[in-house]
Amino acid sequence: MTRAADGDVGRPGIPTAVDDLTASWLSELLRSEGHDVEIVSLGVEPVGSGQMAGSFRLIPTYARPVDLPPTLVAKIAIGDRSQREFASGVFRNEVLFYRRLAPTLSAPVPRCHASALSVDSTEFVLLLEDMAPAVQGDQIAGCSPEQALAAAIAAAGMHAPRWCDTTLLDLPGLSLPTHDDRVLMDSVLEPMAETFRARFQLSGRPAAAVDWLVATGGEWLERRPSRFALIHGDLRVDNLLFGPDGSVTIIDWQTITVGNPLRDIAFLLSTSLTVDDRRAHERDILLAYHRRLGALGVTDYTFDDCWSDYVDSLIQAPMIIVFGCGAAMPTERGDRMFTTMLERAAAAIDDLNPTALR
Known part of the structure; x- marks a missing residue:
């Protein structure tokens, strides 16, 4: 063949x-x-x-x-x-x-x-x-801090080997966002967000998170990251398999792209941990992820840089939620999943205030 x-x-x-x-x-x-x-x-x-x-x-x-x-x-x-x-x-x-x-x-x-x-x-x-007896995570139930830690360390094994590797950009479908991508996003984001708001009758922090996405998403997308890698694009507990020994396997690689690797980590922690667990454990998980990057050869990247990228990348969550909801067929579980994810992510955005970085 x-x-x-x-x-x-x-x-x-x-x-x-x-x-x-x-x-x-x-x-x-x-x-x-x-x-x-x-x-x-x-x-x-x-x-x-x-x-x-x-x-x-x-x-x-x-x-x-x-x-x-x-x-x-x-x-x-x-x-x-x-x-x-x-x-x-x-x-x-x-x-x-x-x-x-x-x-x-x-x-x-x-x-x-x-x-x-x-x-x-x-x-x-x-x-x-076949990864059995490993089982798929449940996005609505979320995951434990230990599972999130294992997933973040696994993600470092995705990010580090192709860290700032420009040859990624030669592959079909992989590129850093351009101004044309921003124009396209700006043209569809507000209508999709309006549909999302009406469907779920948002208020409070979730409504504010979607408003923030619409106001700043285009500028964030176009801003060239100071470091990039291959990213999963939808790294959350539904796309992880957990083995009885605590091992984790990453699945569903349909949304790969090139971008700031902390987009994966921000999306994982802000949507897959409960609010209380994220508040209690996110810094320790980021420290472990950063150490793993270093062990795999990533240098000249401080933990302060890592934390700043994490906070700046929190916009990944409302972006994927709004676009994902618009693309998926409506289901009862899907609606519960999207609202649960947005509630968790909105709390993270409110706690960490990404706008203070800009």
């Missing part, structure tokens, strides 16, 4: 429904990645709760012993053609991550055994390591 930068040439019929994940198709995909394999039967069960992509645990029966685990997780594009066209950029991002970026990082991520991507990025398949 010949592989193009943005898609696979010559692989028709990439499945977009679980019934199309057949033993023969998966066998061919795995053989294209160098596995001498023939799957004779296949068990499938759903895992996760993705809206734009579906994840399924595969239980294959092989014709002969293979160098593969007894189960795999398949992630595929789902939905009709228009939905997949809308999400094609994030599909491309996740395949790009596993093919070209994950091997360069020290972050705990599932191993990718095989992948396929259509030329227009509307169809994809990832065959990933």
Whole structure:
């Protein structure tokens, strides 16, 4: 199979429904990645709760012993053609991550055994390591300070290896924001925020946080960061798997971008910890994250700089919440999740006063 930068040439019929994940198709995909394999039967069960992509645990029966685990997780594009066209950029991002970026990082991520991507990025398949018995976090319940600490240290393994690495900007879809990006954001932010306000009837600190986002989001987006790295873009407890031994695995790499790495940490702590836990533990977690960056080779970056970047990056939370809510199909759980996240993030913004940095 010949592989193009943005898609696979010559692989028709990439499945977009679980019934199309057949033993023969998966066998061919795995053989294209160098596995001498023939799957004779296949068990499938759903895992996760993705809206734009579906994840399924595969239980294959092989014709002969293979160098593969007894189960795999398949992630595929789902939905009709228009939905997949809308999400094609994030599909491309996740395949790009596993093919070209994950091997360069020290972050705990599932191993990718095989992948396929259509030329227009509307169809994809990832065959990933099954991380069971690790379980997905619950955004509404939040996480413990110990779990947030483990996630922040894991994130340092994502940020440090590509710290201020300009070669990231050569990859498709990865770039620092431009003035044109700000113009686009300014054109859509107020209407999306107004819809969000009306939907949730905001008041108090949450309303103030959304107002602050609208007033300052464009300027913040355009301001070139003094340091940058590959960032997850949606680092929160729903996108983490926690093992029984306390280990953490980062999943759902569809929103990768290049930016100030503290955007990930600010979003994680401000939306995934209770307000009381964040107030009690955020500085210690930042200290541990900063120490891990240093251990992985990041120099000339003081803790004061790290703290300042953390506070300045708190705007990531209302931005992702407002845009994420606008893009997602409304559900009861989704509404509870967005309001819970905003209430937590608004408290952090009120406590730490990011405007004082400007």
